[in-house]
Amino acid sequence: MNLEFPKNFWWGAATSGPQSEGRFNKKHANMFDYWYEIQPEEFYNQVGPDTASNFYNSFREDIALMKEIGLNSIRTSIQWTRLIDDLEAGTVNEDAVRFYNEVIDEFIKNDIRPVINLHHFDLPVELYHRYGGWESKHVVDLYVKFAERCFELFSDRVVDWFTFNEPMVIVEGEYLHQFHYPNLVDGKKAVQVAYNIQLASAKAIARFRELNRNPDGRIGIILNLTPPYPKSDAPEDLAASEFADLWLNQLFMNASTLGEFPEKLAAVLEKDGMLWDASQEELTTIKANTIDYLGVNYYHPHRVQAPAVSPNSLTVDWMPEKYFDEYEMPGRRMNVDKGWEIYPKAIYDIGINIRDNYGNIDWFVSENGMGVSREERYLNEAGVIEDDYRIQFIQEHLYWLNKAMAEGSHCFGYHLWTPIDCWSWKNAYRNRYGFISTNIHTQVKTIKKSGHWIKNVAETNQVTLEDTLIKTIENN
Template sequence: MDNNMKFKDGFLWGAATSGPQCEGTFNKKHKNVFDYWYEVEPEAFFDKVGPEVTSNFYNSYEEDLAMLKSIGLNSFRTSIQWTRLIKDFETGEADEDGIEFYNNVINEIIKNGLTPIITLHHFDLPVELYDKYGGWESKHVVDLFVKFANTAFRLFSDRVKLWTTFNEPIVVVEGQYLYQFHYPKVVDGKKAIQALYNINLASAKTIKVFKENNYGKDGAKIGTILNLTPSYPRDINNPDDVKAAKIADAFFNESFLMPAIKGEFPKLLVDLLKEDDVLWESTEEELKIIKENNIEYLGVNYYFPRRIKAKEEKVDESKPWMPDKYFDNYEMPGRRMNPYRGWEIYPKAIYDIAINIRDNYDNIPWYISENGMGVEGEDRYINSEGIIEDDYRIEFIKEHLEYLHKGIEEGSNCFGYHSWTGIDCWSWCNAYKNRYGFIALDLKTQKKTIKKSGQWIKEFIK
């Protein structure tokens, strides 16, 4: 490891979390899809731990932000919950408690010398809007989201200079409509593709409102956050494997990356969806909005690569449409694994992402908005001073930073690195199974303790 890696002045070193994963449900007037799912099916969540308290950020944000500052970070990403800020979804009118809480949090972030990066949607669709309209299947919900975003901009853009519309929108499509790991666990290709289109439209319409109302007048910028998982073919000399990997990339990566930056959808994907009769419903006016309202910077969440091979089994056409009809996942022999998450560890992909953005996406300004390692049972690594010695996390981050640095040295326009996460937080159905933080959380007492990785990152940044 080259400990003398130099990153430019002003580089954003930070950690990311989200409203639903850290705040708890205190004083929230509405439920999101996860709040509701936990209510009706607590056994779907590891150890039946739900979102009510999480890491108690609603009550402890002052101490939490001071701790993040103490480990040398200079920036912090979280999200504003639609279900906390908005009182009336149809009008976009804000709730007084929500306004006060987010004002206090943003002021406290700035007071600690941290740059706030605020996301508007981190998987927390109001369940009421799913029940009433079908959630992201509905273009009315798109317009309600834009009202929420406009309210947030009006209230907070005097201080927030980096906004992002969505976090990992492809996960909403995968989880809710294809692979059944988000409520309502539907398997419906046509609905999945309409939701994919509608979320792209919601992001573009939000950017349009941001620009038309001049919320960026003091240098504020708006972007989006995509989890990019490069698709590597099993055999680069096998045209079938290469084609399968291209299709996987078009679906999982380019379906949001291309509209966000270039204002259009990948032709390969559109042609396949047309052929399969699952293409979204769109209008010329909507496509024009997507074309003209592009992001100003990109956040990239990177955890693992995707390994792809040509389809080996015949597709059962009687089953619902799935993107997997065009490829199979491939388990590469000898791959390094995080056994707790079932994810391959492949740091070089961060370099490949950096070069792809440089060469194919106008070298847009971007940053790593999430990267981290979740491990189960970290209590095993507590030393005599009560500190978790998470050397595996330090190694993971170091390796990824080496490859990121190489990409930057070769001209990729990356301005920051955020780990997932600062303080161990609640992770959807996984709850607290795997821990990711620089700072450990005792769930029973809510005591927070800096891990070895938290001490290390402070020295590394210095």
């Protein structure tokens, strides 16, 4: 069976500045840079972001490898901490301007579409220490200054812009579940941060529409969408699933595409004394500056059930999880290295939800992928990592994506996380994701079997599936 994809479909991959560039010639530290400085033991093998995959120094060779495996689009980010010298004034660093100009030009020279994101968990740590970071609306305005510089400098060549990557991860990682610095547990701050990030996105979109220098330019946001499947059809489980969806998905999705926060979510937050501080002027800005298109990061689903304890009986710090419990479905397929369930059909469900509930907005898979540890286990005699598991993972997701597209969902691309193995926050290089491997000691980079496979897919716009794999996909 051959899955057919459109002629101009984006076959690409995603990375980020803080995970690929290294800290070379960077004036400011971001939140993770600083966390590594003060607690290196929190990071796998105490490997930090100082070198990452050395993209700052090797971008020409790296882009040539991306070209060699047939990728026609790459998403990366411009680092606030690199581009801006004076964070209050918004003045730029000339070396950073040179670097990003050369990177963009190199992508274009290689017929690779540069897709630029403006924030990938890389808030300048100074702004957290001075103002509380995204807790502060002053920081919102400083972010907008940074975005303005990007549009002024690069929008003559960059068509595709995104304001934030996975804003919910900032909210949960920094303010609820303690996997991003500063590792707080503060529901009130978490809710305000969510609102402030959405306001920052809307304000940046407004400035993009004033400053954009490219008639084809578009701007969106990248959301990690995770369908929360209920344990059963019992009313309590369905209610848990509904709230999980409101919090995890609809909060940013509704505000970004429809210009309004979900009323049911706002009502619950207000009842709990958690609702954000908002002015009518700000809400009007959010309403007036919705996205042109959407990036969707999908890795795993959520499985939820009714909470074991009544939400109204809890006296501990507020958490959205007071309204739902996680549920481990028996027989689920797992990526044991990462601890995430593998459920490709969710990408179909996401696509149909976008079609039916969000105006069938144009969207693409901006991240999808499989982190695997100790990939040297799969090295063959020719020195190539035979990552057949990754090829099958992609095939299964593309099967369901293709089905959603056939049923009218407006998806225009698929990006794997990541083109080249990159540094991954606290996990550092524990798990590898790329089409291209990185030796972190020598910085030698080698195309994996999946890299050779994706080249054929990109050249033909076809994905060939064996009958046995189709049966496996449909039975799961």
